[in-house]
Amino acid sequence: MITLSNQSLSQLSVEVPKYDRQKVKVGIVHFGVGAFHRVHQAMYLDDLLNAGEAFDYGICGVGVMPSDVKMRDALKAQDCLYTMVIKHPDGHYQARVIGSIVDYLFAPDNPKAVIECMASETVKIVSLTITEGGYNFDHVTGEFNLDNPTIIHDLNSDEPKSAFGLITSALALRRQKGLAPFTIQSCDNIQGNGDVAKKMFVAYAKAKDLDLGNWIEGNVAFPNSMVDRIAPVTTPDDIQMVQDRFEINDAFPSVCEPFCQWVIEDHFTSGRPNYEKVGAQLVDDVEAYELMKLRLLNASHQALTYFGYLAGYRYAHEVCSDSDFVEFLLNYMDLEATPTLRPIEGIDLHAYKRTLIERFANPEVRDTLARLCAESSDRIPKWLLPVIREQLAMANPAIKRSVAVVASWARYAEGKDEQGHDIVVVDRLKDELMAIAATQETDELAFIRNRNVFGDLIDNAYFVECYQEALRMLKSQGAKQTVIQFK
Numbered sequence: 001m002i003t004l005s006n007q008s009l010s011q012l013s014v015e016v017p018k019y020d021r022q023k024v025k026v027g028i029v030h031f032g033v034g035a036f037h038r039v040h041q042a043m044y045l046d047d048l049l050n051a052g053e054a055f056d057y058g059i060c061g062v063g064v065m066p067s068d069v070k071m072r073d074a075l076k077a078q079d080c081l082y083t084m085v086i087k088h089p090d091g092h093y094q095a096r097v098i099g100s101i102v103d104y105l106f107a108p109d110n111p112k113a114v115i116e117c118m119a120s121e122t123v124k125i126v127s128l129t130i131t132e133g134g135y136n137f138d139h140v141t142g143e144f145n146l147d148n149p150t151i152i153h154d155l156n157s158d159e160p161k162s163a164f165g166l167i168t169s170a171l172a173l174r175r176q177k178g179l180a181p182f183t184i185q186s187c188d189n190i191q192g193n194g195d196v197a198k199k200m201f202v203a204y205a206k207a208k209d210l211d212l213g214n215w216i217e218g219n220v221a222f223p224n225s226m227v228d229r230i231a232p233v234t235t236p237d238d239i240q241m242v243q244d245r246f247e248i249n250d251a252f253p254s255v256c257e258p259f260c261q262w263v264i265e266d267h268f269t270s271g272r273p274n275y276e277k278v279g280a281q282l283v284d285d286v287e288a289y290e291l292m293k294l295r296l297l298n299a300s301h302q303a304l305t306y307f308g309y310l311a312g313y314r315y316a317h318e319v320c321s322d323s324d325f326v327e328f329l330l331n332y333m334d335l336e337a338t339p340t341l342r343p344i345e346g347i348d349l350h351a352y353k354r355t356l357i358e359r360f361a362n363p364e365v366r367d368t369l370a371r372l373c374a375e376s377s378d379r380i381p382k383w384l385l386p387v388i389r390e391q392l393a394m395a396n397p398a399i400k401r402s403v404a405v406v407a408s409w410a411r412y413a414e415g416k417d418e419q420g421h422d423i424v425v426v427d428r429l430k431d432e433l434m435a436i437a438a439t440q441e442t443d444e445l446a447f448i449r450n451r452n453v454f455g456d457l458i459d460n461a462y463f464v465e466c467y468q469e470a471l472r473m474l475k476s477q478g479a480k481q482t483v484i485q486f487k
Contacts, residue, residue, distance in 0.1 A: 003249040004078040009097065014083070014246055017099035019049045021079075024058035024102050029118050029182075031163045032129040033061035033071055035231040038098065039084050039256035041127060041187055045100040047278035054273040056122065058102040062114055064163055072106040074252035080104055083242050083253040087364035095246050107166060111159045118170030119177065124270045126167055127185040128197065132378040133428055134163065135190065135200050139381045140455050144203035155208055164204040171205075171220065172212050183221045183269045189298055190382055191290050194224035194265060223265040224286040226293050230257040230359060232367045257365050259355075263289040288342040292349070295337040297356055299383040303332050303401070304360065305372035306408035310417050310479040314369055320361035324480065328487035329357065332401040339398070340390040374426040376409055377433065377453055385454070392460060400466050404486045407470035408479065410447035413437035418478050429453075444471055 002008050009016045028045070030037060041059075048054040061080070063072055075082065080101045086094040107114045118126055128134070136145050145151065154165030171181055184201060186193035198217075206213030234252060242253045262280040276282045283289070301316070307328075308319035319325045333353045341349070360367075384402055391397040414437045415423045425434060432450075439446045448454050448467055457463050473482045 001243060001247055001249050004081050004083065004097065006079045006081070009081075012097065012246075012248060014248070015096035017046065017050065017097065019052070019055075019099070021099050021102060023055055024049065024100070025056050025122050026060040026103060026117065026120070027054075027057035027122055028059045028125045028127060029062055029114075029123055030059050030101075030127045030129070031062045031064065031167075032131070032134070033063065033068075033075075033101065033104065034129060035233055035254050035256075036227070036229065037061075037129045037187070038082060038101075038254040039231045040227055040229050040260065040262065041129075042098055042100045043084060043260070044262060044275055044278050044280060045273060046098045048273055048275070049100055051277065053277065057124070057273045059100050060103040060105060060117055061101050062105050062107055062166075064107045064161065064166070066108075068106060071252060072104055072109075075101065075104045077251060083246065083248055083250045085238070085242065085246075085253060085255045086258050087255055087362065088258055089358075089362040089364060091364060093241075093245055093364070095242070095248075097248075108161070111161070111166060114166050115160075115170045115173060118167065118182065119173040119179070121179055123182050125183045125185050125268070125272065126170070127187055128163065129187050130163055131375065132188060132190055132382055133375055134188070135196055136162075136164070137196070137200055138452075139377070140452055142199075144200050144207075146203075146207055151204065154204075164201060165208075168201065168205045168208060168212070168216070171216055172209070175212070175215060180270050181216070181220045183223065183272070185223055185225065185268075187225055187227050189227070189294060189379075191294055191386070192224055192287065193290075194222040194267075198222035219269070221267050221269040223267040224290065225265065226261070226263040226286050226289040228261040228293050228297065229259060230362075230365055230367055231255070232365060233371055255365070257359055257362055259359055261293075288344045291341050292344060292347065292352070294383050295340060295387050296333050296353060298379070299337060299387060299402075299405075300329050300333060300356060300360075301372045302376070302380060302384055302409070303329055303405045305369045306376075306405065306412040307479045307483050309369045309373060309423070310408065310412060310474070311483075312417065312419055316360050316367040316369060316372065317363045317365070319369070320357060324484050324487060326357055328401060328483045329360075330354075331487055332405075336391060336398045336402050337387050339394070340387050370424070370426070373412065375428065376413075377427050377429040380406065380409060381453060385457070388457065388463065392463065397462065399463065400470075401486055403463060403466040404470035404482060406448065407467055407474055408482070410437055410440065410471060411474045411479075413447070414440065440471070444468060 154160040186197040202217045266282040304319045
């Protein structure tokens with residue numbers, strides 16, 4: 001067994017960095033070094049480094065959450081190297097070691113060190129995968145939440161705790177030094193993620209220092225992007241698999257599917273790596289690609305996960321082995337989501353949607369429904385409710401499947417599956433949502449009366465009618481029969 005480190009790379013039997021990591025300078029600071037970042041953005045950069053480019057764009061990862069301690073300890077112990085394993089559906093596992101992350105800082109250890117790193121002249125980009133909920137905005141009004149306790153702390157402290165506080169402080173320091181600002185690049189699953197990031201960062205900065213906020217608004221680039229790769233959370237089984245198959249002792253490998261896509265708006269303040277040379281698409285407008293991915297892939301994950309979990313499945317590939325669920329998913333995509341999309345030159349949507357089913361059905365990835373069910377209050381409003389709203393604005397709205405998904409979420413929030421097993425609900429609004437769901441026996445519209453999540457949809461009679469029908473069927477006949485009825 002070989003412990004992963006710079007010194008041990010030559011002893012490994014898998015692909016390793018072909019470049020001298022000592023020559024790589026930090027040019028990108030990334031917040032949120034989770035599974036996705038490590039098999040996506042960090043991989044693209046590793047590809048460029050292997051091609052002899054981008055030596056000024058090494059990544060310094062940053063963690064701000066208590067849970068990031070595990071990542072800090074793992075990466076620091078192995079020179080920030082990690083194993084990426086692509087799990088092909090035929091059972092073939094393809095491993096390589098990624099070397100593009102060259103440093104890692106845990107912000108609570110030393111917030112000033114994080115700020116000074118970003119304020120360095122060499123840093124050109126600060127990128128983000130902080131999850132949909134990390135942008136701290138109200139889902140109904142879309143405005144920045146200044147009442148968040150962490151934000152209140154940061155607005156009144158010189159030692160910020162949040163990404164907003166740390167990054168804004170770094171921009172202030174760069175301005176003071178006379179340096180050009182870095183680009184802030186969101187890589188999260190939010191429509192118009194760059195636009196959202198700009199709105200939130202500017203709102204925070206103006207609350208902290210109006211003049212600074214105006215400067216950020218006028219000088220910092222926030223490119224939109226669309227990112228796509230299924231990357232489940234690393235499990236103990238994955239760690240053991242890397243040891244057994246590849247004889248590598250890696251405390252925190254990452255696993256993923258073969259498919260990978262990155263579409264980037266080509267708008268950067270101070271330069272960027274040549275991502276287009278390693279497969280990324282640089283475009284003038286990302287919106288059509290974003291809508292395609294969010295409303296077909298991400299919303300379809302929501303369409304399979306609650307129904308599937310209630311019915312007794314625990315993995316996405318299990319759900320996609322059931323022809324009734326597959327038909328439900330395809331009809332949602334074809335009849336409800338697709339009419340809300342914009343034309344995309346060169347994209348065969350029919351083929352794309354069938355490819356999604358193949359990806360979901362990959363038995364090797366073992367993407368858990370529990371992961372896909374998490375943080376629903378951040379995901380459903382961004383991915384699925386826009387489909388419902390746009391359909392309701394059409395002459396003959398097709399929303400029954402979409403609304404059935406909402407009902408399946410409401411049923412899931414009751415905290416028991418159809419076998420009577422407890423459901424561990426993971427959501428920032430868990431207590432509120434479960435308390436509401438517990439009243440559904442006496443008020444079947446209780447869940448969708450929550451205007452903080454659903455806005456004015458409760459006022460639409462057709463939405464309410466479809467929701468009642470689906471929820472009643474879920475309770476009387478179960479998830480499987482509801483899917484069959486609504487497919």
